[in-house]
Amino acid sequence: MSLSRCLCNVLAYQMKRRREEAVQEVEDEVPPWEISDKASERLKVAKRAIRPSAVKAKEWSEQNYAQRLAKHTVESSRKRDSMERVAYEGTSNKRFESRFLKPSIPTVITGVTADWDVPYGEGWSEASLLERYGEDRMEVYDSTASNALDMQLKDYLWYATEGSSKDDNPFYLFEKLTGEAGWHDQLRGEYKVPSYFGLDRDLFSATQPELVIARWLLIGPPRSGSGIHFDPNASSAWNTLLRGHKKWVLFPPGTPDDILKQPVLELGAAGWFAEVYPECRKKSWPKECAPIEILQEPGETIFVPAGWWHVVLNLDLTVCVTQNFADPINFFDVAEHVRGGFPREEVTPWLLGVSKAWPGLKDAVSDVVADILNESEEEEEEEEEDMEEGESEEEEEMEEGEEEEEEEEEQEDEEEQEEEQEEEEEEEEEEDEDDEEEENGEEALLEAKFQAWQAGADWNGILQEHILGLDNVGDTTLGGE
Numbered sequence: 195m196s197l198s199r200c201l202c203n204v205l206a207y208q209m210k211r212r213r214e215e216a217v218q219e220v221e222d223e224v225p226p227w228e229i230s231d232k233a234s235e236r237l238k239v240a241k242r243a244i245r246p247s248a249v250k251a252k253e254w255s256e257q258n259y260a261q262r263l264a265k266h267t268v269e270s271s272r273k274r275d276s277m278e279r280v281a282y283e284g285t286s287n288k289r290f291e292s293r294f295l296k297p298s299i300p301t302v303i304t305g306v307t308a309d310w311d312v313p314y315g316e317g318w319s320e321a322s323l324l325e326r327y328g329e330d331r332m333e334v335y336d337s338t339a340s341n342a343l344d345m346q347l348k349d350y351l352w353y354a355t356e357g358s359s360k361d362d363n364p365f366y367l368f369e370k371l372t373g374e375a376g377w378h379d380q381l382r383g384e385y386k387v388p389s390y391f392g393l394d395r396d397l398f399s400a401t402q403p404e405l406v407i408a409r410w411l412l413i414g415p416p417r418s419g420s421g422i423h424f425d426p427n428a429s430s431a432w433n434t435l436l437r438g439h440k441k442w443v444l445f446p447p448g449t450p451d452d453i454l455k456q457p458v459l460e461l462g463a464a465g466w467f468a469e470v471y472p473e474c475r476k477k478s479w480p481k482e483c484a485p486i487e488i489l490q491e492p493g494e495t496i497f498v499p500a501g502w503w504h505v506v507l508n509l510d511l512t513v514c515v516t517q518n519f520a521d522p523i524n525f526f527d528v529a530e531h532v533r534g535g536f537p538r539e540e541v542t543p544w545l546l547g548v549s550k551a552w553p554g555l556k557d558a559v560s561d562v563v564a565d566i567l568n569e570s571e572e573e574e575e576e577e578e579e580d581m582e583e584g585e586s587e588e589e590e591e592m593e594e595g596e597e598e599e600e601e602e603e604e605q606e607d608e609e610e611q612e613e614e615q616e617e618e619e620e621e622e623e624e625e626d627e628d629d630e631e632e633e634n635g636e637e638a639l640l641e642a643k644f645q646a647w648q649a650g651a652d653w654n655g656i657l658q659e660h661i662l663g664l665d666n667v668g669d670t671t672l673g674g675e
């Protein structure tokens with residue numbers, strides 16, 4: 195061995211020792227490491243909220259999922275995984291798009307974290323996490339995802355490593371990375387969005403701030419996980435595992451709800467694997483709904499296309515980052531969800547932003563806008579009809595009242611009243627005529643502008659005036675990540 199080679203080995207060994215010592219120091223700082231009374235109390239209260247009967251700890255394990263799911267080991271799950279792997283290095287964006295994104299095919303990508311500031315592995319151990327984020331507060335959910343508790347990561351890590359070993363449905367840390375908490379930016383700097391799923395692939399980023407913020411840090415012990423679902427707003431997702439192992443089962447879009455779901459209490463991931471998984475393995479399960487099983491290893495990234503059902507069970511302590519994105523290839527579905535779920539004053543700037551950033555979608559946006567304009571007209575007509583109905587009811591009421599008064603009041607008063615009423619009605623009629631003229635004018639103008647807009651004219655201004663009624667649509671340019 196040459197001298198320089200020998201020196202290199204010594205240096206590498208010293209560096210390794212130093213790293214090990216650093217980790218050891220952090221670990222030494224950890225004990226006495228107990229969950230705080232406050233966090234412990236919060237968990238108890240949350241448990242009781244889901245299972246009111248579970249006053250004693252043992253009742254929280256009455257389903258015995260810890261034993262019933264013990265057969266789902268890393269090894270047995272790996273055997274059931276027949277999914278091909280795609281190497282991040284060497285697979286271009288174009289190739290990934292044509293093989294997976296366009297045809298909507300799920301897959302597993304390896305090597306995504308190689309150029310991350312904190313790649314998968316040691317940087318995500320308990321000791322490292324405690325060192326960087328131990329004091330930070332994060333959101334923790336029960337298996338029904340209905341009760342959120344916030345607690346410091348050090349308390350949650352105690353629960354995940356020490357306190358959840360018997361729980362049927364352990365709590366899952368699900369922190370949305372909005373940027374509101376100071377530490378979010380640090381974490382965002384530690385990973386990179388894989389190039390296949392960048393901003394040019396995410397319609398949610400058409401406006402700033404994004405229409406939907408959908409990126410999370412997830413940490414969970416064995417049996418925690420995500421129950422059967424497909425992702426909201428017709429979005430797709432990527433999910434990179436930084437430590438531990440996850441068992442995924444996917445079903446194609448269109449698989450009927452009733453075979454995937456059962457009215458089982460607390461049907462989180464653990465309940466699903468205990469009750470439904472055995473069914474999907476039977477011969478009687480419809481062939482066209484055949485499950486795809488994946489064992490996600492540390493460092494692997496799963497791509498879940500829109501509409502695909504998925505259920506995810508953590509087999510050991512896992513840490514992952516995941517993000518949803520609204521793929522331009524699903525524009526119409528996404529737009530329908532956005533229209534149904536967001537106020538109009540958010541929908542319109544978003545459509546403007548989409549059309550600007552994805553010129554190829556201009557015609558598609560135009561179709562959606564036409565639909566919105568039609569809908570607005572129909573709404574206006576309905577409103578007018580309602581108003582007219584209201585007016586005639588008022589008139590009838592007034593007439594009835596007048597009849598009663600006739601008997602009591604003198605003739606002169608009556609005449610005076612009638613005169614006054616006639617005058618008022620005349621005035622109202624005149625006003626109505628003016629309004630109608632104005633409306634007809636507006637309608638014609640709107641129609642003309644819409645025609646012009648379709649022909650590529652100043653559609654931005656038209657939308658502002660007629661749909662949104664805002665003076666300023668705001669900045670719709672793409673923001674950088």
Ligand SMILES: O=C(O)CCC(=O)C(=O)O
Pocket residue numbers: 412419420425431433440504506514516
């Ligand atoms: O638990 C997981 O890792 C999957 C998360 C997931 O499917 C989701 O956030 O939609």
Ligand SMILES: [Fe+2]
Pocket residue numbers: 420423424425431504
């Ligand atoms: Fe999901």
